[in-house]
Amino acid sequence: MDRAEARERALDAAEELFYGRGVQSVGMDDVRGTSGVSLKRLYQLFPAKEQLVEAYLVRRDTRWRGELAAYVERRPEPDERILAVFDWLAKWFREPGFRGCAWLNAYGELGATSERVAAQVRAHKRGFRQYLEDLVAAAGRPDALAGQLFLLAEGAMVTAGVTRSAEPAAEAREAARRLLGAG
Amino acid sequence: MDRAEARERALDAAEELFYGRGVQSVGMDDVRGTSGVSLKRLYQLFPAKEQLVEAYLVRRDTRWRGELAAYVERRPEPDERILAVFDWLAKWFREPGFRGCAWLNAYGELGATSERVAAQVRAHKRGFRQYLEDLVAAAGRPDALAGQLFLLAEGAMVTAGVTRSAEPAAEAREAARRLLGAG
DNA sequence: ACCGTAGGAGAACGCTCGTTCTCGCGTCAA
DNA sequence: TTGACGCGAGAACGAGCGTTCTCCTACGGT
Incomplete structure (x- = not known):
């Protein structure tokens, strides 16, 4: 899974979870679980949760x-x-x-x-x-x-x-x- | 300060804070500080934060x-x-x-x-x-x-x-x- | 074969915050 | 006067979670 694909998967998961349950009740660990992208990778792609929300x-x-x-x-x-x-x-x-x-x-x-x-x-x-x-x-x-x-x-x-x-x-x-x- | 007055003060503070800054970014301790109603009293009047929000x-x-x-x-x-x-x-x-x-x-x-x-x-x-x-x-x-x-x-x-x-x-x-x- | 590096799993850290507990003081009934 | 009680102040507890760290594995280049 290269960088671009990890980014798409992370955003897919973020969208599904943030939209469905609200941003605050979804943890970065939930995004990891749904996307299959490790926490380390997530934080390489989006230095903070706020920026993942923004990108979503x-x-x-x-x-x-x-x-x-x-x-x-x-x-x-x-x-x-x-x-x-x-x-x-x-x-x-x-x-x-x-x-x-x-x-x-x-x-x-x-x-x-x-x-x-x-x-x-x-x-x-x-x-x-x-x-x-x-x-x-x-x-x-x-x-x-x-x-x-x-x-x-x-x-x-x-x-x-x-x-x-x-x-x-x-x-x-x-x-x-x-x-x-x-x- | 009797029960009814404490309730009004708590709701005044809750309204000011919840409306102004959002519910989740206001803690029960902020409500105490603004209202002057102690935490113990707050929890007597409203058994949980959710019910304070509801009453507000x-x-x-x-x-x-x-x-x-x-x-x-x-x-x-x-x-x-x-x-x-x-x-x-x-x-x-x-x-x-x-x-x-x-x-x-x-x-x-x-x-x-x-x-x-x-x-x-x-x-x-x-x-x-x-x-x-x-x-x-x-x-x-x-x-x-x-x-x-x-x-x-x-x-x-x-x-x-x-x-x-x-x-x-x-x-x-x-x-x-x-x-x-x-x- | 060997080393350096990237990456994954998940533990660990630190902070916030809802909720409860402790302690000590003042009040009021008997 | 005394003792039980209510209450305020604030510490304490426990959970959740954003973020970082550790350790280990796998692999690519030489």
Whole structure:
């Protein structure tokens, strides 16, 4: 197992464990057990747990936004693309093991104590919001709409996480549809 | 200092510390130091830290929803009342020391490990949502609107917490106004 | 064959923190 | 006055865990 593969395995384990059980209730020893990467190697790759958390959030951010964009861009119409964001959320919420937004969970746990984690969360949310702004601009809609869609999406993620239901995605989609209709 | 006063002081300290720094980074010894209530007394009043957290969330829920209702009910018009919810959020977001929604923060920190805390969070959100449903019904608006307003409010709280800005309240208010206008 | 090095397993260390215990003082009933 | 009790201060205990260290094995180059 070379360095790159060890890194991937460590991040796979970190993602599964941190997202599923929360960061603080997972020890480095759990990451070792799940990944098969020894503690020594883990600390060579990530000098401290905080940096493993950061790397987990970075990698997940890339994949999350990539999958969203891939899904959305299958729709040809600009207005359809905007609504597709909420369809994708619904699909995500229904995945087994869904436990809310990884970044908001991490922020609740570590935002007050880790500046690196807080910065990652802000970067992810900024990226998502920027993506919505791009979709809104491409549809020739007013800028202000993007912020409103963003709030609907955030509310849906948080509510789906707490209530363990996919329903908020449909509610948010309907609200978005009405905002589009009225705009 | 009798039992009731000790309880209030303990909860005052718990609220200040848990909300300001997160639950996990505050020790029972910090609560003792801030409240002036001895550890022995604290453990008489709350047999475990988890129950102090629970009591903190319960008491804050009562006050939070009470203050919201008091603010909203100063407006006579039903539609105005709905929008007043977002004005109140804006006021809350601007308070010094605002650090996001206490319940969502607690959920991110403890939702995965404490069923009691998770239940309190769900109860609080259910109560808030029910309040919106009442306002919507009183305005003669369709039920579905309440869920949409709820998502806007949740999105605004979460975004205001992460970005340390009151702006999301105004964005959510504008979206709500448009949903009302279109409904 | 031999040495140097990398890496794995897991013990060890040090700190934090939830919870309990000890001790000593003040109070109040009889 | 005395003795039982409640309580505060803070030490003590024990578990969890991030991080480092020790020891041993395996292997690659000469």
